[in-house]
Amino acid sequence: MGKIPPSFRTSTVPVTTLLKNPPAVLPKQSTVLETPQKPHHFPKKRPQPSGKTKKTRTPIEDPKSPVIFNSPNLLDAKKLFASITTTSTTPLDFRFHNALLQSYSSISTVNDSISFLRHMIKSQPSFSPERSTYHILLSQSCKSPNSDLSAVHQTLNLMVTHGFPPDRVTTDIAVRSLCSAGREEHAIELVKELSLKHSPPDSFTYNFIIRHLCKTRALSTVYNFIDELQNSFQLKPDLVTYTILIDNVCNGKESPEATRC
Structure with a gap:
């Protein structure tokens, strides 16, 4: 035991092959050190100076942009309109004229706005006012602090003269403008008047x-108004109307009258 047989003494087989777990053979290390490669660098080209310089564009004013009038004076408004029409290189459509009228009517009186509209029609034959043009004057006349509806009637008569009788859109604009100005009594009066002239309010305006x-107003006043519209003009309340009344009753406004609904 412990002795190597003579047949293995002269064998050329390495001894490590006879072992059960021969040691791992380490790879030979190269003696040559690899130098790290430098990243490629491409130099940026410098811009060559040229004799031409870029010109910055100045913004061009749009001739159709709305003009804000600073003075309610009618003569100043006419002069400004004349300067616009003479310097404009593009034709001005009715939308631009409406924008001018809207701007001027916000600071002027109803009579001056009507005069300014007539001046635009006279000086610009290509300008043909539409219904929306007269609705601008109607909204202004409804918001003016008048004690009656004379200015509103003046605008409505002007519309009829130029072939635009009141329609449901006209009624809606007038009612909303009067209510926004706190002229509820005039709104009620105008609704009755327009209902007689075949221009009753639609369900939205109603x-x-x-x-x-x-x-x-008190709910009793609202109920009387609803009854009058139904009996005199055949304007009946709908589901939305009753919902509005029920909401006001449920919110605690004159709850004893809830049975009226």
């Missing part, structure tokens, strides 16, 4: 004025 009156 419910708008009912909702507005519920906020500013």
